[in-house]
Amino acid sequence: MPNLAPAEPLAIAGGTPAFAGPWPPDYPGAFFIGEEERREVLEVLDRRSLFRYYGPETPDKVATLEREFAAKIGTRWALGLTSGTAALKVGLAGLGIGPADEVIVPAMTFIASAGAVLAHRAYCVFAECDESFGLDPADVAAKITPRTRAIMPVHLGGVACDLAPLLAVAKEHGIPVIEDCAQSAGASYRGRRVGGWGDVGAFSFQTQKIITAGEGGLITTSDPAVYERAFRYHDHGGYRFGQEGVRVSGSTAAAGAEEAAPPTAQLEAIVGEVYRMGELAGAVALAQLRKLDSILALARRNKRRLVAGLAGLRGFQFRTVPDAAGDAGTRLNLLLDDPGRVDAFCRAMRAEGVPVARVYGGLPVYAADQIMHRRPGWAVDAADALRRPLVPLGDPYGPPVAYHMGMCPRTEALLARALVLAISPLFTDAELDATVAAFRKVCGALL
Ligand SMILES: Cc1ncc(COP(=O)(O)O)c(C=O)c1O
Structure with missing residues (x-):
């Protein structure tokens, strides 16, 4: 009818x-900015301490955000970062993802989910989504290879993926899960918030997100090894502990990293980036989290x-x-x-x-120019371009990978x-x- x-x-x-x-307008968190955000930000400015690890009088906004965010999600740690994309990159680094590893990513997602994988010079293996817009567990299982190092469910538009069957596939194959929660802060599945199910959760505080600091991000995890690697990757690959003036006490993140850190002699080398969250963003995100x-x-x-x-x-x-x-x-x-x-x-x-x-x-997502039509300047010809810039030529990196419609x-x-x-x-x-x-x-x- x-x-x-x-x-x-x-x-x-x-x-x-x-x-x-x-x-x-589609700025959910931004429209709730009020006295609370103002107060937190002014405290940072009044103390003239905009950097989280040291300053005249560090107010620990990022550390407080981390502590409260981890408590809300139900993880041991959270780590404040500069964006949701940084959160995915740092989370993947925490899982040890590197060149030529394969990460299973949904075909329906924002470019950042795939971009974070490619930026590590790893391969995206795109999997089907079903009518929940989440990863189809059967297709994920079919796409697992000996090179698969992570599975990335993306909780699109505030709706949690059907995580139980996905986590079952991941567990059966011993593959870690990184949840892209950028669009779904606070959403839950079977009573537990997203970001608390997988090995890592990645969140965004960009201006269109449910809560915002304009820009910003954060990861959640309860795995000490993941946290330890992620922590070093987000801050030049090292630790600040013991350096003069560095604030560790009162900072759950730093204290947690110290606790998670193995003896220096056993550390894997990590060439880090700089994705530290600043106190101004931390102040706004903290007030937003409370709303x-x-x-x-x-x-x-x-x-x-x-x-x-x-x-x-x-x-x-x-x-x-x-x-x-x-x-x-x-x-x-x-x-x-x-x-x-x-x-x-x-x-x-x-x-x-x-x-x-x-x-x-x-x-x-694989129809995006930067994925499907990559033509790096250093490729010698079109066939070579298919191999780059994601991985160097030759063994042990396997055959060239082309992304195309119909995958x-x-x-x-x-x-x-x-x-x-x-x-x-x-x-x-x-x-x-x-x-x-x-x-x-x-x-x-x-x-
Ligand atoms: C699904 C998804 N992942 C990751 C991101 C990246 O977040 P950001 O813009 O903070 O880098 C976004 C942002 O729109 C997103 O929608």
């Missing part, structure tokens, strides 16, 4: 838009109202949500039955004032039907009802 034809003409055909607008659950409560309430309002409509299905109670509530995802109607549907919804869009432009056909077909709508935690009931009215109009006319 088709949807009910709309009583009003579509806005795209000259009718009145269902959502009078303006549409609330996380109240932001989630609003977002969840709004998503429930929106989903209930769409009940009975035909022509699409909702993305499956493995654990609805843990959904952060920040995104609505739909799969239209007919991929041929996606563009017309998006255009009509936008005309109604509701900015529905394709998920990642309808393309898998994950089920995910490509899924993306051709996939839509996303950001749900602001600040929506009023009237705005949510207008959004529902827009869906009802457009579904009635087009699906």
Whole structure:
């Protein structure tokens, strides 16, 4: 049975838009910045101590953030970093990922998930996603090789992947898991927060994230060896313990690293980077963390109202949500039955004032130029370029790797039907009802 034809003409055909607008901007955490963030930041400025490890009067904002974040996720440690991408890189370094290792990455994700792997000169092995938009455990199992060193589930849009079957596959093969939690801070699966299931969780505080410091990131882990490597990688590959003026006491991170550190003679050499979080970002992220659950409560309430309002409509299905109670509530995802109607549907919804869009432009992550068409300057010819810049030529690095469309056909077909709508935690009931009215109009006319 088709949807009910709309009583009003579509806005795209000259009718009145269902959502009078303006549409609330997609900056969930940023809109909750207030007195608390101001107070934390001013304390850092007043103490003139913007660096976490030393300064005139270090306020330990990053260390406090780490302690409270780890407690919320249920891990032993958290480590504050400069971005979510840095968190993935540092997390992978913590797992010991290096050149020519293979990391299984979902075909549907943001470029950073794959980029962090490639930046370590490791290979991405792209696996299919299912209708939950999470990694398909059967395809992950099929893509494991003797070179597989990590599996990276990505919790897209506030929804936790179905982790139980993924972790079972990982465990069976003895492969560590790094969860990309950049879009899903605070979301949970079976009562435990994301970032607390795998060997490492990676979070982002970039400005569009659920909580934000403008830029920033953090990893969570309970594994001392992972933490120890990650800690050194994020700070030049070494330790500051014992250096004059370095603040260790009161800093859980530094104290934890000291505890996790093996005797110097046994240390693996790590050529580190500099991904340390500064006290200003730490101050903002700390105040935001303390608001996380109240932001989630609003977002969840709004998503429930929106989903209930769409009940009975035909022509699409909702993305499956493995654990609805843990959904952060920040995104609505739909799969239209007919991929041929996606563009017309998006255009009509936008005309109604509701900015529905394709998920990642309808393309898998490996379609990105920097992955599929890499042509490093030092490649001698096109065939050589396929080997670089990811790994050097020759043994023990194996055959050249080319990335091309068709690698994950089920995910490509899924993306051709996939839509996303950001749900602001600040929506009023009237705005949510207008959004529902827009869906009802457009579904009635087009699906
Ligand atoms: C899934 C995913 N992973 C990683 C990142 C990287 O985070 P950042 O922008 O903080 O580097 C993002 C950011 O948008 C993301 O969406």
